[in-house]
Amino acid sequence: MRKIKVRKKILIANEEYAAKNRAFLKDRKLPCLNVISSPGSGKTTLLAKTIETLRGKLSIGVIEGDIQTDIDAKRIRKAGAPAHQINTEGACHLSAAQISYAFHKLPIDRLDLVFIENVGNLVCPSTFDLGETDKIAVLSVPEGDDKPAKYPMIFARAAAVLINKIDILYATDFNIKKVKADISKLNKKTKIFLVSAKTGEGMKQWCDWLEKRAINKRTKSAKKTRPRQ
Amino acid sequence: MHEASIAQALIETISAEAKKQKGKPVAAKISCGAFSGVNDEALRFAFEAISEGTVCKNMKLAIEQKPIQARCKKNGHTYVFDLHKPRCPKCRCEDFELLPDEPLLLEEITFEDK
Numbered sequence: 252m253r254k255i256k257v258r259k260k261i262l263i264a265n266e267e268y269a270a271k272n273r274a275f276l277k278d279r280k281l282p283c284l285n286v287i288s289s290p291g292s293g294k295t296t297l298l299a300k301t302i303e304t305l306r307g308k309l310s311i312g313v314i315e316g317d318i319q320t321d322i323d324a325k326r327i328r329k330a331g332a333p334a335h336q337i338n339t340e341g342a343c344h345l346s347a348a349q350i351s352y353a354f355h356k357l358p359i360d361r362l363d364l365v366f367i368e369n370v371g372n373l374v375c376p377s378t379f380d381l382g383e384t385d386k387i388a389v390l391s392v393p394e395g396d397d398k399p400a401k402y403p404m405i406f407a408r409a410a411a412v413l414i415n416k417i418d419i420l421y422a423t424d425f426n427i428k429k430v431k432a433d434i435s436k437l438n439k440k441t442k443i444f445l446v447s448a449k450t451g452e453g454m455k456q457w458c459d460w461l462e463k464r465a466i467n468k469r470t471k472s473a474k475k476t477r478p479r480q
Numbered sequence: 481m482h483e484a485s486i487a488q489a490l491i492e493t494i495s496a497e498a499k500k501q502k503g504k505p506v507a508a509k510i511s512c513g514a515f516s517g518v519n520d521e522a523l524r525f526a527f528e529a530i531s532e533g534t535v536c537k538n539m540k541l542a543i544e545q546k547p548i549q550a551r552c553k554k555n556g557h558t559y560v561f562d563l564h565k566p567r568c569p570k571c572r573c574e575d576f577e578l579l580p581d582e583p584l585l586l587e588e589i590t591f592e593d594k
Contacts, residue, residue, distance in 0.1 A: 257589055260583050261489050261510065375517065378482055378584075
């Protein structure tokens, strides 16, 4: 028997595509947010509402990831944004190579912001870097307030957490204080938004944050590139 | 379930290494950070299924899970992070930062003697 030390990253192929995606976005000063949640947390409704709220302010494109069907892409197009649907045919997460391809299926040079709606799953998608600017976690009230403690990986890495469906808080035992405390233990920098995509409550704060980030990214990158011009 | 993608990538990496080494791999050791969310049993199951018909068939996998570490901001002590008791075991304070998660690594491969 002979042993050899390898010390190689197992997901190196995915990471190489992710690095390519990151460079592609950086070149275009384009922010890209990878939205991750359980199935049924209301990601698509939230994105549709976000697109409607930011109409005329930000031009948004969406890459939709689902195991099957193009139901979600259709809903996004109906809300007024270009969308490209990826069907993973069984896989529980999107991969960076799929995103590289999908960028070219969107009118990318006309966009101010790209959302990736990952496959509904709180575990797997958080392991796969897509080259996104930031990860966004969505947690909906009926899922229960123990999710950040049970599935810490995504909450530890998210730049923002949206707690959705707060319009039905009254009917549940969901403890917002506990959730906020659990999330901030994992991730002190994350921004937490309480929203209802259905009633529109809290959507303004979320959309203002998005708008600021998209604009900041452009002006910051513009400053950085100026000396080279 | 992302263990299937990980097993696939692992088999590709080991197969490439086996080609280079011109040997039959019999065992491999991998390590992963807790935030990779790898379930040992699911990874072994996926590895066994996907390795069928490849040089990796019948290989033994050793999986080392690396817990999340936190560093106390007051005394610099590094400790294993527990969300339910997130405090420094030395000074009992809750002022900490989480250290970056360990990546998924193929640590070593054992080859059969030629």
